Amino acid sequence: MFVLLGCFLDLRETQLTRGSENLRRMERHFVLVHGVMHGAWCWYKVATLLQSVGHKVTSLDMAASGIHPKQASEVNSYREYVEPLTQFMKALPSHESVILVGHSAGGGCISVAMEQFPEKVSVAVFVAALMPGPNITFAALTKEFIQQLGKAPSNERPDKKLSSTEAVTWHDLSGPYNQLSPPEDVMLSKLSMRPSPSFNDYELFDKQTTFTKENFGKVRRVYIMGDQDMLMKEDFQKWMIELHPPNEFKKIDGSDHFLMFSTPIQLFSCLQDISHKYY
Template identity: 25%
Template sequence: MKKEAFSPSFKTYLLIHGAWHGAWCWNKVIPLLQAKGHKAIAIDLPGHGQDTQPLPDITLEDYVQAVVKTATDQQGQIILVGHSMAGIVISQAAEKLGPQKVQALLYLDAFLPRNGDSLFALVEATLQRLTSDSRRPHLVENIIISHDHKTNWVNREMAAQIFCHDCLEEDKAFALSRLSKEPIAPLATPLHLTDQVYGVIPKYYILCTESQDMDKTFLSTHVPCQQVYTLSSSHSPFFSMPEKLVEIFTGIN
């Protein structure tokens, strides 16, 4: 695993969960960041965790505004961290917030977009680039779509294998009991990103090489990054190896 030099200066990390998850997925990471003298904030995106907004009505803009509001409430610059689906959320939020507010974007096994991409388009592009050597993409074949095509969820029988096969049994139980449905509209919405704003914010990628949801090697190269790190982890390193994850977080200058 490649490392950057550790910077002892205070940082604020805004942690954004992926699809079907909530702020709860960062429970092991937050105290580790705080122990190193940093500020760490995790929010529930609309319709997730403790947020009760009706799922069928939620848009990508709702997600983005939740991030923007929390970010603007913080003093100084922030590092935006997005897991999985939240890669598109932090990207669009960064476009609104600008480089004066966003010190860096950190993509944790996440969807890394260009202008005009939607999450669905990135999934399709990723699947087209998988080779015989790629890890089998278990996620797509285990997504169940509601009859009204407004929400989806993951097959419960496969969720542990897809997200956290290398995690402790207690962490698997914790996560599986909290996974929720996901609104489809945010996943189908194209992003509006510019070279002048999004393009100048430093980006870092953490590729989880043992993830069973989908091999994201292609995504780690889709947009130029300052650094691409690798973790021999499932899609949930915040459970399986939080210390190594935090080591990467705090090594970003």
């Protein structure tokens, strides 16, 4: 509570007061997508800040995440996992567009939405996120991420199929990679995280996450990196950026992997800038 109050106090100091008419005129629609084991709850600071200046915010739970009723064992494919987002995008009127924001593995989710609904996405924002595309499959990107973590046992068979949740454990996400986040948010994560579905059928995974140059190129992209991310290393993120250069790159100082916790005001400010430039 005190941390969030501090966010608002800082925000009041850095934002000019706007009248209600101006706020309505500047309204953008942000759709926020979490990473593995997290849920819509992880955006509580950024969502509140965005709403406080007049934006519309939709924060979604992927299947078996947050308060979604399914259990991880009931989600049999990536298509099922990302269905809350694809159904939301499908229901949007054809004349409406949104700003998609994906954190960590949520980058894969928003990439699927970009591919299926490019005309409904004003800009896609990857926040320390996986960024698959036409030049690398999502499955191959996930395997590369696991390898760079150094978590896969060296004596495993070359064809051993590992999921992202086999590489990053519940304990990992609730502590070591939150090194710059407030202790209240680390505790919130420990209390709120759920096991994530595993997608070990890479052939099916690739079929359900195919990205074409035609649709991928229609959507403008911005990549945001934290400068002290210990989970998704800088070299790995730069490698993804080289594979699929975004329209813009931003780096936030003093942030760990969970930018929405460690640097919520700076992330909010970046999203504000992006909305003005690309919406």
